[in-house]
Amino acid sequence: MSSPGEWYAELPPITKLYGTTCVLLTLATQFQLLNPYLLVLDWGAVMHKFEIWRLVSNFAFLGGFGLPFAIRLMMIARYGLNLEKATYEGRTADYAFMLVFGMITLLIGSAFIPFMRMPVYSSTLVFMLVYVWSRNNPDQSVSLMGFLKIKAFWMPWALLAFTALMGGSLLPDLFGILVGHLYYFLTSIHPLAGGMDLLRTPQFFKKFIDKTYGGYGFVNPNYAAPAAQPRVFQGRGQRLGDN
Numbered sequence: 427m428s429s430p431g432e433w434y435a436e437l438p439p440i441t442k443l444y445g446t447t448c449v450l451l452t453l454a455t456q457f458q459l460l461n462p463y464l465l466v467l468d469w470g471a472v473m474h475k476f477e478i479w480r481l482v483s484n485f486a487f488l489g490g491f492g493l494p495f496a497i498r499l500m501m502i503a504r505y506g507l508n509l510e511k512a513t514y515e516g517r518t519a520d521y522a523f524m525l526v527f528g529m530i531t532l533l534i535g536s537a538f539i540p541f542m543r544m545p546v547y548s549s550t551l552v553f554m555l556v557y558v559w560s561r562n563n564p565d566q567s568v569s570l571m572g573f574l575k576i577k578a579f580w581m582p583w584a585l586l587a588f589t590a591l592m593g594g595s596l597l598p599d600l601f602g603i604l605v606g607h608l609y610y611f612l613t614s615i616h617p618l619a620g621g622m623d624l625l626r627t628p629q630f631f632k633k634f635i636d637k638t639y640g641g642y643g644f645v646n647p648n649y650a651a652p653a654a655q656p657r658v659f660q661g662r663g664q665r666l667g668d669n
Contacts, residue, residue: 438510439639440522445502447486448548456490466545467536484546485529498552505559506552513562519635523627524609528554531605542601553602554609557582561610582606 428436437445454460464477467484471477488495514521528551535542544550564579576584586599612625 437507438518440518440525441502441506441510444486444506444525445499448488448499448502451483451487452489452491452495455487462487467533467547468545469537481533482529485532485548485551487546488548489546494549498549501552501556506555509555509559509562513559518639519632520627522635523631524558524613525551525555526631527609527625528605531608532601535601541597544598547598547601550598550602550605553582553585553599554606556585557603557606558610561606561614 434442451460451465455462455465465480465483465487467480468477472480488498510518510521514524529547532542532547532550536544536547560578560581564577566578567575568578568581569575570581570584570588574584582599582603586596586603589599590596609625613623617623
């Protein structure tokens with residue numbers, strides 16, 4: 427059984443970067459080294475004070491220590507990790523681009539749709555990860571809160587129901603499901619149905635990720651590898667068969 431240090435060292439690069447950033451920002455605000463207000467999405471500060479880091483920092487600020495922080499971090503460590511190491515094995519750039527797509531889509535929604543406007547979208551982005559994972563592993567059995575076993579396909583909705591029972595706002599999770607389904611539709615459902623592949627990872631982005639993380643063994647230099655497609659199609663076939 428590996429030690430925590432060994433487990434952390436073996437994390438794939440994007441999951442490690444995102445999870446570490448979330449923890450460091452929480453520590454910095456918890457110990458009053460950083461004002462949490464500087465991390466939230468404030469369009470006025472972005473447009474008039476050029477505090478452009480807010481466009482990114484709000485996706486990594488999980489709030490103070492507590493149960494919500496622990497749950498979101500666990501989701502990154504479990505479902506984000508599984509996505510990057512299994513579903514996106516050898517396709518680190520595609521996994522990173524999925525997160526970038528989610529961030530850009532949520533920022534556009536925040537800018538132009540008033541009811542989507544929130545100060546932080548970290549939990550929404552994490553919920554997007556959970557949704558995409560559930561669609562790529564629909565038949566996998568998961569344990570919800572340690573006692574209820576369900577298929578992964580239903581997990582986002584079960585978590586949504588749990589949030590409602592706890593009296594939390596459903597909007598962040600619903601937005602995560604919406605953006606996650608949009609990404610899954612554009613990259614999986616639509617192409618499988620014979621439509622055009624409308625969302626491809628740009629070549630410059632692939633080259634950047636390959637240059638940055640290629641030495642870690644998670645990046646496949648053959649970006650157009652045909653072996654990656656059957657794995658996705660097979661998962662979708664199982665999902666459609668269940669329904």
